[in-house]
Amino acid sequence: MIEIVQTGPFNTIQDLGRPGYRDIGVSASGAMDPLAVRIGNILLGNPESAAAIEVQTFPFKLRFAVDADFVVTGAESRPRLTGRTLSPWCTHRAAKGDVLEIEQPRRLARAYIMVAGGFDVPLLMGSRSTTLRGGFGGNCGRPLTAGDTLPIAAADEALPLPKGGISVIEPEVALRDLFLEPIDGELSVRAIVAGEHELYGADADRFWSQAWRISSQSDRTGYRLSGEPIKPGVPVEMRSHGVVPGVVQVPPGGEPIIQMSDANTAGGYPKIAGVIESDLWRLGQARIGSRVRFVRATHAEARAIEQAVTRYVDDVRRTAAMVKRALGVIG
Template identity: 70%
Template sequence: MIEIVETGPFNTVQDLGRQGYRDIGVSASGAMDPLAVRIGNILVGNDEGAAAIEVQTFPFGLRFDRRTIFAVTGADGAPALDGVELLSWCAYTAEAGQVLELRHPPSLARAYVSLGGGVDVPAVMGSRSTSLRGGFGGNAGRPLVKGDRIALGDSADIVPVPASGLAVVEPVVALRDVFPDFVDGTLPVRALPGGEHALFPDDGDAFWSQTWKISSRSDRTGYRLSGEPIKPTTSIEMRSHGVVPGVIQVPPGGEPIVQMSDANTAGGYPKIAGVIECDLWRLGQARIGSRIRFVRSTHAEARAVEQAVARYVEDVRNTSAMVKRALRAMA
């Protein structure tokens, strides 16, 4: 069990999402940075899809009521246990009564707290993710509030306790060869031309060539982008069609919307492009006001990035398993 001692709005329980129900209008939800959740869960000995806490408003704090292994991944702020600063992307063991604090990170948007055994809230449609718009899943379908007491699942890794300090090189460093760095403070985001790309003049040049800003009207459903409006060459009426996270639609006002984790299940705006899946976690870590620029990609490049991420996760999984086997042998 953990108790929430400090929180802000929109901090929720999330896992890797509620798959397979978009045909009946149910959004997948899930973590905005799923890679951080996967790595955090591996570090604490959970299945990669176990539920964690997504923190996007800071400061945040929780108190442990039993000995618990935990890891903080995602955002680049330094967590602290009873005031002692810790490393992110590293497994630690907390004792009963200790308090974990997360301060405002310097540049990224979201941190994830993975806990041994996972956050044990009821699964709804196969997922423990919170759907704020639907009011279900997670902790009674709502954000966490001060005083909430949340159960944890059983963890085989509590006894023997894995050594504190089992850590990984964070993805942005380990995968720097496949994820382009910021250019003059602007995040490059790779995308593929969408179904209605041909409707926009000059091969969509106004979309690809300019720098966009993530608007204050953005949330987990979609990032609204501010910039020079783009318009199709002709006005068209479209029937609603299925959309998924990463799809970039252009409403009549001409400022694109990138569908995110709580993406609508259908929509009728023209689709100019789609963010490649492996770049979505970086976009999920971009704050309101961040500048982004779309880079035209290919299916081959998207596949190569996917394979590089898979190798990274597999390496973390294998290393973690090896260390834990050694610890059990020594116990």
């Protein structure tokens, strides 16, 4: 078990989400940076969907009530265990009474804490993720608060972790050649043209050419973007239709909204583009106030990038398993 010592608003329990229930109005939710959760769980020997703590307001502190292996991934948050600075993206062992501290990251937005076995909160519709607007999942459907205690599920003892830990080159570095480098601080994300793109005529070109700022009216449901508004050539009225994370909608005001992890299940705003899935984790790490520029991509490009990310995850999985097997043979 762990105890939350210090936290801010909106820090929650998340896993890889609960897909399959959008038809009854239930958002998938899940981590804003699912790649960080997958890699952390692989290093610990957990199922990739094991529940983690998503930290987006800092500082954050928790106390271990039992000995436990853990890992911190995501943003560069300079984790410390009872005063000792730790390497991120690496497994560590905590003793009963140790305090883990997560500071404000130097950059990026969200850090993730995973423990061997995963956090044992109730499973609801196949997921332990928190859905804040619905008030369910995770830790009683609400953000974590000081004094909360979270049970830890029993970890798999078959393949032990080395005392020095297992570390990995984080995705941002390992996959650097796949992703567009920020230019003048602007995050470039690839997107595919969506159904109502042609309604915007010349304004559609401005959607792609200008840099948009993530406004303060952004959250896990969606990023509202500030910039020169874009408008359709003629007024348009649409019936509500299904939407998913990554869809970029344009409300009447002309400033786009990117649907994120807690995306609405349906909406009637026109869709101008859809961010490719492999770039969504990078958006999930973008801070309020940062700038985003969309880059047109094809389905073939999106598929090739997805395959490369899959190869990276597979390589991490094979390497972690190889190290643990070697430990089992040697020790």
